[in-house]
Amino acid sequence: xxxxxxxxxxxxxxxxxxxxxxxxxxxxxxxxxxxxxxxxxxxxxxxxxxxxxxxxxxxxxxxxxxxxxxxxxxxxxxxxxxxxxxxxxxxxxxxxxxxxxxxxxxxxxxxxxxxxxxxxxxxxxxxxxxxxxxxxxxxxxxxxxxxxxxxxxxxxxxxxxxxxxxxxxxxxxxxxxxxxxxxxxxxxxxxxxxxxxxxxxxxxxxxxxxxxxxxxxxxxxxxxxxxxxxxxxxxxxxxxxxxxxxxxxxxxxxxxxxxxxxxxxxxxxxxxxxxxxxxxxxxxxxxxxxxxxxxxxxxxxxxxxxxxxxxxxxxxxxxxxxxxxxxxxxxxxxxxxxxxxx
Ligand SMILES: Cc1cc2nc3c(=O)[nH]c(=O)nc-3n(C[C@H](O)[C@H](O)[C@H](O)COP(=O)(O)OP(=O)(O)OC[C@H]3O[C@@H](n4cnc5c(N)ncnc54)[C@H](O)[C@@H]3O)c2cc1C
Numbered sequence: 001x002x003x004x005x006x007x008x009x010x011x012x013x014x015x016x017x018x019x020x021x022x023x024x025x026x027x028x029x030x031x032x033x034x035x036x037x038x039x040x041x042x043x044x045x046x047x048x049x050x051x052x053x054x055x056x057x058x059x060x061x062x063x064x065x066x067x068x069x070x071x072x073x074x075x076x077x078x079x080x081x082x083x084x085x086x087x088x089x090x091x092x093x094x095x096x097x098x099x100x101x102x103x104x105x106x107x108x109x110x111x112x113x114x115x116x117x118x119x120x121x122x123x124x125x126x127x128x129x130x131x132x133x134x135x136x137x138x139x140x141x142x143x144x145x146x147x148x149x150x151x152x153x154x155x156x157x158x159x160x161x162x163x164x165x166x167x168x169x170x171x172x173x174x175x176x177x178x179x180x181x182x183x184x185x186x187x188x189x190x191x192x193x194x195x196x197x198x199x200x201x202x203x204x205x206x207x208x209x210x211x212x213x214x215x216x217x218x219x220x221x222x223x224x225x226x227x228x229x230x231x232x233x234x235x236x237x238x239x240x241x242x243x244x245x246x247x248x249x250x251x252x253x254x255x256x257x258x259x260x261x262x263x264x265x266x267x268x269x270x271x272x273x274x275x276x277x278x279x280x281x282x283x284x285x286x287x288x289x290x291x292x293x294x295x296x297x298x299x300x301x302x303x304x305x306x307x308x309x310x311x312x313x314x315x316x317x318x319x320x321x322x323x324x325x326x327x328x329x330x331x332x333x334x335x336x337x338x339x340x341x342x
Pocket of ligand 1: 262
């Protein structure tokens, strides 16, 4: 365990924003994670759990409490019929985990290649891309429940689009390890996204070699600035800044223009947030100044250099208010705001 005082937090986030932490503890094993959480809770000290910092907006004022950085590593596999149950420590890097699954011919997470962050963060917003999300493969999450003061195994995480119990009750659970049920196969799960299927030369619903799916996803993501690259300021973001709004068919029909939309299982439609933002006057590269819209992806707000969280909040509010004014649709931020919500 590493325990330090007065530490800058911006370098620990992909946006490179945020002030200093009163205390930063990096915990390398489950026992230390639990001990630090118990100690902070016992002392009434604010606690912030941090993974790869790729989906958080930290205040310029910093965090007046303990930031607990999860660095619990380790992998364990068991056979379960024709599936492999692979358990990964919360501190494993997500992208390395996917690379390992593909190399070991385990299907189920290949379309999630290139997403930054750690395994422990993956269930929090049910990460998803290119037709896959982790709700399809996660079978259990081991976590420290700060309310019950006990380590628990959660098998129902209440997953939905970019949502889970971990977002319903923020801060209650500290994820220690995640178990995925993967299929032993040279081929991917059925490709569920038209743009990816086109790139692979297959139909939606067909399978393709695992390695080819991974490479195709990485190439598509790079073109949108969605793979971290220290030399490219367009990747200094928190990924997509707003989720795609879910509307009823009546709400959709009432819009002044019809956006691209996809039907959801519950009868609602998911509408393209990027399209709404563009049609509200905010194109790629919009906003002068240190924070603005990525030149490669309308949904990503980027810190071009020298920005502050206050700058980010101004830009995000302008985009949200613009879309509300033009379409009457309320955009919801995807990253977690620590401190003041947007
Ligand atoms: C360039 C880029 C591309 C992205 N693309 C995608 C994408 O395609 N799809 C997608 O879904 N997301 C995407 N994201 C968002 C992000 O990468 C994921 O949400 C990721 O899973 C966040 O993990 P993290 O470890 O970085 O979490 P953090 O940013 O460190 O934390 C996010 C939230 O989860 C909590 N948390 C983190 N770890 C734990 C833990 N062990 N226990 C309890 N709570 C925890 C934190 O307290 C915080 O509330 C992208 C981000 C970037 C920067």
